[in-house]
Amino acid sequence: MVDPAMLLGLVPDGLATLDPTARTIVTAARTCFTERGFSNTTMQDIADAAGVGVATVYRRFRHKRNLVRLTIMDESLRLSTLVSEVAARAATPEEGIAEVFAAFVHEASAPKLLTRSIRESPAAGELSAYLTDENLIAMTRGYIATWLRRWQERGELSAELDAEVVGEMIGRLIISLIRTPKSVIPIYNQNQARDFARRYLVPLVLQAPAPAPG
Known part of the structure; x- marks a missing residue:
């Protein structure tokens, strides 16, 4: 199976480029932005959460806005x-498929969300840029397609299924819901999310089209 950390490492200027201290600072910043909100978080808050001096945080990142994409x-x-x-x-x-979508919904309905914190802050443009980046779309497509191919190899999905195409369709749906969560799609109720997935997402993978003649 593909390791999520490996896929994220393929994103330019991503987590894989960081040394252990910088990586700790990023995780601390993610926690602070989620719990306190981006606007209410100071560089000192991030340093305290990371267990380093505030001068180290400034030396590595200069401004908390430079941490947004990495968080x-x-x-x-x-x-x-x-x-x-x-x-x-x-x-x-x-x-x-049903349980993965329900797990996504559970996370999306958490009372404190990093994406909500950033979406409602002056750094909202960073979130929008990340969610529309072709590297993220490719990474998400590849991640989902890996699971689809695993099920194909076990004979549980048709060999005619185009895992890359279906992976991108599902991935784009999830990215869209993160970017714009207000929707008629039920993303705040796990049971309804499971029903939605079974009704609309499962058929995407079970009803693979026959190859075109010729």
Whole structure:
């Protein structure tokens, strides 16, 4: 299976470029932005959470705005790891897709969210730029396609299914819901999310189209 950390490492100027101290600072910043809000977080708050001096934080990043993109990547890694664990426990593709979408919904309905904190701050443009970056779309497509191919190899999905195309369709849906969460799609109720996934997402993978003649 593809490691989420490896996929995120493919994003230019991403987490893989950081040394251990900088990585600790990024994770501390993610926690602070989530708990306190971006605007209410100071560089001293981040330093205290990271267990380093504030001068170290300034020397590495100069301004908390320079941490925003990296904290979003750190959150992406956390969520990808969680989703991997959920998918790995699924007995069937149908269960996997429904439970993964429900897990996403559970995280999206948390009372404190990094994405909400940043979306409602002067750094909102950083979130929008990250969510529309073609590297993120490619990474998300590849991550989902990896699970689809695993189920294909086990004979649980049709070999005719284009894992890359379906992976991108599902990935773009999830990215869109993160960017603009107000929707008629039920993303704040896990049971309704499971029903939505079974009704609309599962058929994408179970009803693979026949190849065109010729």
